[in-house]
Amino acid sequence: MQWSNQARTSSQAQRLGVVICGVAILASSLMVSSVRAAESKPVSERFASTDTSETPNFQKHVTPLLGRLGCNGRACHGSFQGRGDFRLSLFGYDFKADHEALLAENTGRVDVDEVAESLILAKPIDAEMHEGGKRMDKDSWQYNVLRAWIADGAKFKSSDLEQLEELVVTPREIQFNQAGETVQLKVVAQWADGSSEDVTELCRYSSNDDAIAAIGETGQVNSGEAGDTHVVVYYDNAVVPIMVLRPVATPRVTQHNSDAKPIDVAVLQKLDKLGVVASPVCSDEDFVRRVSLDLTGTLPSPAEVRAFLADSSSDKRAHYIDVLLERPAYAAWWATRLSDWTGNNEAELNNVLPGRNVASKLWYEWLRERLAKNVSYDEIVEGIVTAKSRDENEDYGAYCEAMSEACRPGGEKSFAQREGMPLYWARRNFSQPTERAIGFAYTFLGVRIECAQCHKHPFDQWSKNDFDEFSKLFTPIKMNQAAVSKDGKEEQKKMLASLGVDESTKGNLLRKKLAESVLEGKTVPFGELTVNTANIQQRLKGQEAQAKKKGKKVDLRIPTGKILGDENEVELNQDPRLALMRWLRSPDNPYFAKAVVNRVWANYFGIGIVDPTDDMNLANPPSNAAVLDYLSHGLIEHGFDLKWLHREITVSDTYQRSADVNETNRLDRRNFSRHVPRRYPAEVVHDAVLLATMSDTQVEDVVQTLDGMAITDALSLYGSGKGSVFALDVFGRSARESNCDCDRSDAPSLLQSVYLRNDIDIHKRLADRSGWVTESCGKLGVAVAGGGIDKSRDESDERIARQKQVIQSRIMEFNKMPETRQKQMRSKLHAQYEKYSAQLEAIGETLPPLAQLLKNPKLLSSEPTAVDATEENVANSESFEAIVEDAYLRTLSRLPKTDELETSLAFIQESPSKGEAVKSLLWALLNTKEFIISH
């Protein structure tokens, strides 16, 4: 609704407001703007007595009344098993089935001859007879409605169904001033035939937060706590939310400057209404850490923090955001998030490509490459939605060659260059049309339509029919390991033959054989995505020919499906995904841009503008529609430029608010008046521990290569024996399996606390010989014992050194080989590395990633264990001060406060072993809440 409309009707609003308990009411413009016949009186008046000639309508009166009386609820006859052999459609939108159930023969539910004997009249008035208790009084208006309908013959024809054009609810918005106030809603149904009816008494009502606004069965809204929420009105297929707001403090005139950014204006306007004062913008220290972790999933380095704090330019925050957007970690982190939303799950891709963990790696890299190049969001989605297995003009042989290459170690880079990412369609949990309908709506629309699979969606307009028609769109798409286009079948056979695979080899054996062959450098056959439209044409032709032969006429129809919310049929004789994609990127699409905006927003705020982020429906309106509209329109106008979106959000004051609260915004979680602390995601926590404990030299390398970091692709750590997955599981990375953004958890747990305090991973990192503690203490000539790691280590030291030497020489040999030979040997080297890596892992030693070693095999040379314990005195308190500062910077991204510095220095001074003390200090900082909670 336009603001101007509200202004136009303000005089009427005030009049209404005075009539109803002195509350300011904003009335709907629709009441006055439409030219319609005056609406009829409420049904309770019309049917107060039996003295009426009106016949109630099944759609408009009887079904809604049954809903109002609770008959078609889930606990009663709306249950899938029904109750007492009588079943109604849940929420009553299947008129035909309900009518049939009511009139079923020999049930006596509706008896047009002995009207009063009809069970639907006799039972609900009698608590004894009816298991569901008494629902209405005899001779009440409800009774009279049902009675009159039966007396008239209990009629209904599906062809008589009428279109509800608009459900007009007044007031459109409610503002309360104190607890205990009430406002009565009025609901008018406007039908396509031009008639209007007051249906207030026939609607269902619900409240999104009854602590703030409770709503009674009759549509009376009662104010409770301060805050804002929506009450929702349901009638026929309409779902109308009404905002209810009770200010926390006296509403403010305005708190934004004239030069405020659009997001801030929209947020502050809402806060003004609520009387909430926004927290000020956060400190530079908080900002640099927050934005780096949110935008790139990576801790800022100590040097970076120092430089940022020292920078005195006024636009340094915006400048820093631009720097971050160009980092490799930006693309890496958001490819992880996009992998979450698109459902990149190795377990579901198990049999699609030869080799374990290959498919999800390719999927991830394909996304990462595009984010790094800032390919627009709609193009990325197009590459997934309309994906073909083969590139333009690629024949089957070339395709298999390219995919074989892609499936070898390091091959993801070449896959990322391919046009499409068809793996999305290959998942096991995405093979049925209904699963695809649900998954597609989840991923690209942020809509949960699964309810409509069985019954009308209770919170949205979707009917079961809408769901079925939408599902049909996905029927022609097929993708699995065996599916191959016609023109490739011959080649596929040939390839199998040349690999020495006979036709009886199938299933796991075949996959194993193919995986081996790929690693040996051979080209193996691949399945591909096929769109089964040609068949439809042929089948139709066949049917036609047959029919002609027999001289019969048949109704030959091309199968169709429908896009959600679209009346037009999409014929399935061509790839329906093209139509789907056109619809997605059309500026009119009500969900596509909003879904991604909302998810990106939630990454920065811990809560979506629509919350939950994947549940956009009519009954769950955005907490601030203006912000969502601004950003989604802006995204479309900027050609779906994701970096525009990130920048627009992160430069806003709204994003940069401090976590400190004031009296008015203490309880706020959904109006963005302050920063709401949250636990960082699993991958980010994992990497933060890594970066905080690594030596400066290691950090420098890792932030460029991202090697070993979980944000690059947590899944590639599966089964690699690197011991990192445990942490990721404990901290709730997304399982990516149930079409729900809640697959990722940011909830804290006991096990997480145990992990950070006492897991062997943590002790090992703190005591790592090439880690920061050793490095920084080494500079001071202070010894660090391997406390916390297995002491049998000393005995195995020699073995470790020996094995490392072997690997090192293998790698150096490899590096000397000519390129062609390297190509052949790469997988062998990889296998050797994996073997040694696993062996070393078993005795508590972690190897650097292979890619890193190839660049610098010397990484494996034993580090000089520099340090002589007797020289501890060398270090003075000044140098320890620098260490404490560094420890703070690399964990909490800030300098210690005076008292913190004193506490830390005193702790070090008092400790007999200085090296141990530094380790303990770093341990303590890793275990502060400040380390894993955003602020």
Next chain:
Amino acid sequence: MRFHTTCDGLRRRDMLKAGCIGLGGLTLSQYTRLASAGQVSPNRAQRAIFIELPGGPSHMDTFDLKPDAPDSVRGTFKPISTNVPGIQISEHLPKLAAVADKFAILRGVSHTLAAHQLGREYVNTGSRPIPSLEYPCYGSVLSKERPGEDDIPSQVAVPKAGHGPGFLGIRYASLETNSTPQFGQPYSVRGLSLSPGIGVDEVQKRQQLLKKLDRRFAEFEEVGGLVDGLDRFGEQAYSMITSPRARKAFDISQEPASFSKLFGEDSFGQSCMMALRLVESGVGLVSVQLGGWDTHTDNFSKLKDTQLPKLDAGLSGLLTGLEMRGLLESTAVMVTGEFGRTPKINDRSAEGGRDHYPRCMFMLMAGGGVRGGQVIGESDDTAAGPRHEAITPDDVAASFYWNLGIDPTIEYQTNTGRPITLVRDGKVIDKLFS
């Protein structure tokens, strides 16, 4: 607090979300409220031990012998009498035969899932697996319904959980030991035990330093309980790491050899003993696995030489030990594989083997309100199916929950807000408790 919407039009405050704050999720007052509403009953078994036999143990060579069946089916094992008149079990389970009064045998348990993974999911949850939704295992439900104490985990799996917390979420996942205890040797668990080189002194010193430095959110006012929750978990972690309770409970070397020998000297037996120690110390549910039952070949020698002696010693030791310590009445015990094995003996190896067979299997129940020394259900002449009405894994699950004072028809919401009945199709087997 978030709302989740459900398909059926209900909107409820999200109990699961709220649950992450307190350990196990319920405050005492919530618990009392549920107790008075009949959703949990304080008067039955308080804790549980779930013994899983992955691979699928042969029913007719263990607890459901058919001495009169034809050669092609009967097998080489003979039945022996137990200490309960009329009940016979395999000759290779003599120790269990001597304590048959302590457990109930369910025969003719039946389902249709002949694949290991699906079968295991079924018997670990009591609900037939469906693709769209993963049900929680017993321990996760118990740790949600029964909050534990600070310094002891609420659920432990030795060495691995047969099934996860499903839709209840990872916070209800069990603590997996990842290894099994060995006879006579000290035992510890990842993260819970102090690592070599770090003493309690050191941990205490670090904790004191942490307390001094962890000031950022000290005065912080919050609604969501995040800071509060982290503080609580931090304290619990500290308690668990430093308190001897959890460590002691895990450390089986504290038992005298005379006691630990009751369980057999292999790792399964010692795991059973550790399970006893853990429930004794306040752990809600301990799951223990004994694998190796997938006897497609050499069924009889594998059972006779390896599997049955381990099961016999470990389980009889557990039941005896629980009774000795006065824990049998407060500890519900359930033993199951994912299916039985084919009555017909295959000829894939010299002595023959048996294949997957879900239509007929056995399960065992003991402890809590279960009346031991009885057989419930019956299989037909060749142990090929239930003779009368089948007992389903759902029924057994319902009974297990019932034994623990948890209403099996309690309704949960999945993380997408779908309403789910805990045990979808099960009926409590009244006879178990009569």
